[in-house]
Amino acid sequence: MMVDQQGPADVLSHSQLLDQGERAAVALAKLGVRPGDQVAVLLPMSLESVVVTLACIRLEARRLTLPLGDHLGFIRHRLRTSGARVVITAGSCAVDGTVRDIKSGLDRALWACPEVHSVLVVQQVPRPVPWQPGRDVWWHEALAAGPVPGGPYAGAMSSSTDRPVDRARNGSQGPSGAPVPPAALIFDDPLDRRSADDSDQGWGDRPAGDGTGGDLLRFLEEKPPHHL
Helix, strand or coil: CEECCCCCCCCCCHHHHHHHHHHHHHHHHHCCCCCCCEEEEECCCCHHHHHHHHHHHHHCCEEEECCCCCCHHHHHHHHHHHCCCEEEEECCEEECCEEECHHHHHHHHHHHCCCCCEEEEECCCCCCEECCCCCEEEHHHHHHCCCCCCCCCCCCEECCCCCHHHHHHCCCECCCCCECCCCCEECCCHHHCCCCCCCCCCCCCCCCCCCCHHHHHHHHHCCCCCCC
């Protein structure tokens, strides 16, 4: 069976990237991905590849990156030895100006990998893609089905200065009264807050000594600014 695919989005804002990471985590969890599981990824450098990484971090799953190109034997071996049951791939993609049918090659490798029960297909190049109903799912459709607002993964990745991890350490609770879980990813600026090992006097701030070895020892014992 062949289906047509459309082109991918080229740009994601910061909030959209976080939202996509949340949705991807929900989609993978629905496919049975649990902490410690392997998620096989056969993608070129793309925004979707970054989103997959965010989702794996959120689920504490392991990303297994597979090589593009004519590596069917190696891909089959990696899938069988890793125990991966979910694969994320591109239908087709452009590599060095040449369009490669990634999904068709993956399908040949999956002939000997019955443990793989789900394949998420990312739209890259608008051309027909071989399709196996019941196993293959469009990436954008899987992410669109995720109930992100108020869902089990909401707030796990945040760019807010009111960090969930800080609220959890202070014993605060969410709207439902349940403890707020620690944030898996924090995107705030580390220079906006003081480091725990900062002192009032950093490198070069203390009064100079008599130029002996004691000055050298003092210099070596001083901690550098935490942002260096």
